[in-house]
Amino acid sequence: NAGVTQTPKFRILKIGQSMTLQCTQDMNHNYMYWYRQDPGMGLKLIYYSVGAGITDKGEVPNGYNVSRSTTEDFPLRLELAAPSQTSVYFCATATGGSEAFFGQGTRLTVV
Amino acid sequence: KQEVTQIPAALSVPEGENLVLNCSFTDSAIYNLQWFRQDPGKGLTSLLLIQSSQREQTSGRLNASLDKSSGRSTLYIAASQPGDSATYLCAVPMNSGGYQKVTFGTGTKLQVIP
Numbered sequence: 001n002a003g004v005t006q007t008p009k010f011r012i013l014k015i016g017q018s019m020t021l022q023c024t025q026d027m028n029h030n031y032m033y034w035y036r037q038d039p040g041m042g043l044k045l046i047y048y049s050v051g052a053g054i055t056d057k058g059e060v061p062n063g064y065n066v067s068r069s070t071t072e073d074f075p076l077r078l079e080l081a082a083p084s085q086t087s088v089y090f091c092a093t094a095t096g097g098s099e100a101f102f103g104q105g106t107r108l109t110v111v
Numbered sequence: 112k113q114e115v116t117q118i119p120a121a122l123s124v125p126e127g128e129n130l131v132l133n134c135s136f137t138d139s140a141i142y143n144l145q146w147f148r149q150d151p152g153k154g155l156t157s158l159l160l161i162q163s164s165q166r167e168q169t170s171g172r173l174n175a176s177l178d179k180s181s182g183r184s185t186l187y188i189a190a191s192q193p194g195d196s197a198t199y200l201c202a203v204p205m206n207s208g209g210y211q212k213v214t215f216g217t218g219t220k221l222q223v224i225p
Contacts, residue, residue, distance in 0.1 A: 031211055033213065035215075040217075041217065042115075042200070042215045042216060042217040042218065043200075043215040045212070045213070048212075050211075090154060090155065092155075092213075094204070094211065094213070098143075098160075099143075099145060099157055099160045100145060100157070100202065100204070100213060101157065102147075102154045102155040102156075102157075103154055104153065104154040105153070105154045107152075
């Protein structure tokens with residue numbers, strides 16, 4: 001049982017480049033989340049989705065976009081990467097009121 | 112706005128000691144409270160989930176308590192081991208504008224010294 005799978009694990013981007021962070025889950029959870037974690041800081045919510053076709057902004061959405069065409073997939077798109085987007089990105093899933101499960105993270109460096 | 116605070120931010124104890132990590136939250140209208148462990152450079156691993164109607168949960172050497180009325184949870188680790196060294200995070204999901212929003216604390220970094 002794979003749970004929540006994130007790819008890639010590591011990536012270095014140049015300023016202005018774009019990329020997509022992939023997140024796939026096989027638990028049939030309706031809620032999916034994208035967080036970023038900066039060194040010594042807590043997790044901050046970027047975007048979330050309550051089901052296929054439904055997404056909304058979290059606390060720090062600027063510079064990111066998401067889509068949710070299926071229950072399983074919730075990709076995070078970075079357009080015009082900036083050094084401020086250097087962080088570790090985590091995808092998580094949950095059903096309403098239940099335990100949350102996290103992927104292993106994507107470590108992104110923008111230079 | 113829900114705010115989650117974890118105290119202390121860092122803790123260093125000798126092996127074998129019992130210890131308590133604290134998590135406090137400002138809004139008691141939570142679905143549940145979840146404790147996670149994060150190893151350096153790794154993702155979050157769920158340790159314990161306490162539903163809002165429960166007072167405590169136990170798993171092995173870990174015991175988590177929840178007092179919604181006072182906005183507090185504790186994670187008790189018995190007979191600590193060097194392998195317990197990690198950052199421990201608490202998270203509280205609650206209804207926010209019709210969806211489940213999860214707020215995390217900033218974590219307690221635990222070091223267990225052999």
